[in-house]
Amino acid sequence: MLGLLALLMLKRKLRSISQIAAQYSNIVNNQFSGPLPIPLDKEGRDITKMINHLIAQLEANFKRQATEAIKLKEQAYRDNVSSLGNRHYFINQLNSWLSDSHQGGLIILKSTLIDDIYREAGFEIGDKFVHSLAEELNANIIHSDVTLARLSYDEFAVLAPNITAEKLKVIAESMHTVHSELQQRHHIDYPDSVSIGMLVVHQPSTASQLLAQLDNVLAKAALTPAEPLAIADDSQQPISFGKQQWKSLLLEAIDNNLIQYSYQPVADDNNNILHYEVFSEIRKNNQQYGASQFLGAIEDVGAGVQFDRHVIAHHINMLNANPSFGPIAINVTSNSVSDPAFIRWLTELMERNQRLSSRIYFEIPETSFVRTPDSCSLLCSAIRFYKFGMGVDNYGRYLKSLDYLREFRPDYVKIDFSYTHQLNDQVKINLLSSISRTAHSLNITTIATR
Known part of the structure; x- marks a missing residue:
């Protein structure tokens, strides 16, 4: 009888031990199946309580780590303002x-x-x-x-x-x-x-x-x-550069004199040349990259100022060396218009080269007159003070914002291309006539692009 009782007690202890062993295996694999049942014997009861306490701590710690991992993932991949992925x-x-x-x-x-x-x-x-x-x-x-x-x-x-x-x-x-x-x-x-x-x-x-x-x-x-x-x-797209790659190419072109220029004459109705518009391109390894390919990208990364400084300085030197050339029109990026350091630099350059004032026009995008009028006013004041010429590029994009013409009085406006191509639309023709009349009423020359 005593032997049978001892056998039963031994089986209970072995069952408790096997439950503890199975639970340990689950814990190793981060599987938490709840607390173990409390055995009747004192030794087993104490051990099981300790094991259950340890399981509860490990499970709480695992949940905390999982929550932290989710938060870290959100911080890494979520844009807080839009609540979208970044x-x-x-x-x-x-x-x-x-x-x-x-x-x-x-x-x-x-x-x-x-x-x-x-x-x-x-x-x-x-x-x-x-x-x-x-x-x-x-x-x-x-x-x-x-x-x-x-x-x-x-x-x-x-x-x-x-x-x-x-x-x-x-x-x-x-x-x-x-x-x-x-x-x-x-x-x-x-x-x-x-x-x-x-x-x-x-x-x-x-x-x-x-x-x-x-x-x-x-x-x-x-x-x-x-x-x-x-x-x-994608099969029709050439090998492309990202914005930073365009910036690197531009800086390399500036350092190594890889920027080349061409000049398109702008004439009036009688074929008298008003000025020559400057077009820039980068030439490297028998490849040519026109300004239309890289200007948007370099403006997005704030490199328009470096580009403008290089182009303007080059042409100041060229006009000083060749008194018979010109007048020319140089586009200024919106980056430069809103950059105080650029405006100071250009002001000092114009002061030193006032003799060139009748041979250079600075062409400012209309978006700068509308979006950054204060910066634009500083730049235009400096241009006017030293009697250089000034034009507006992409004129007519802001149909309800043409009041800036009265304030700044540019020498000419270059009508946005969207108005001057495919002139078989009566609405487009009417708009073109309207914005042209606005400029003409202020004695401002209008130039059509194509």
Whole structure:
């Protein structure tokens, strides 16, 4: 009888030990199945209570670590203002998609309105606008398996696997509509405040290469504000540079004198030359890169000032060396217009070279007169003080903001290309006539581009 009792007690202890061993195996694999049942014997009871206490601590610690990992992932991949994924998240999704497939499309939306609102209304209103734009873009993109992210301060991107070009256009048009309606609700009248680029992807590539191609398509869209959506096929796109690559190429071109120039005559109705417009391009390794390819990118990374300084200094030297050449018109980037250091530099340069005042026109983009009027006023005052010439580029983009002409009185305005091509639209013809009359009423010369 005693032997049977001892056997039963031994079996209970062995069962407790086997339960503890099984629980230990679960703990090693981070599997927590709850506390062990308390055995009847004192030794087993004490050991099991200690084991259960240890299990509870380990489980709590594991949950805390998991929560921290989720928070760290959110910090790494989430944009706090828009509540969307950030650039790191988008590139991670892009790489994951490229590892499995390469059929689909990309969209990038750039909104200059974001910077306008931050600058004019402050951070709180700016953050609310970004959040509202993100929410409405997300709600209006109707397509399965789409990734929407905030790619940068003023850019949103979409990754749409296995999509046709037609459906990609539908999404892009929907994004444009969302932005336009939100802009109207904020009562801000900046007609060229959004550009959208689309890239249809058919062949294997890398995330950096696709984003570079997408940047180039976006730059093309920005050149046609009347139709600010552009689409391209990756198989038709040349090898592209990203913004930082363009900046590096530009700095290399400046250091090694790789920037070449051509001069297009601008004539009046009687074929009298008014001036020669300066066109720049970078030439390297038998490749030519026109300014239209890189200007948008270098302005986005703030390198327009370095480019302008180089071009202006080169032509100051050239005009001093060749008294018979000119007059010339040199474009100034919006980066430079809003840069106080550039304005001081140019002011000192004009002071030292006043004898060239009748041979140089500085051509300022209309967007600077409208968006940064204070900086523009400083620059124009310096140009006028030293009696150099001044023109307006892309005239007519801001139809309801032509009052700046009365204040600044430029020598000429260069009408935006969107008004001067395909003149078979009566609405376009009427608009062209209207903005031309506005300039003529102030005795300002109008120049048509083509």
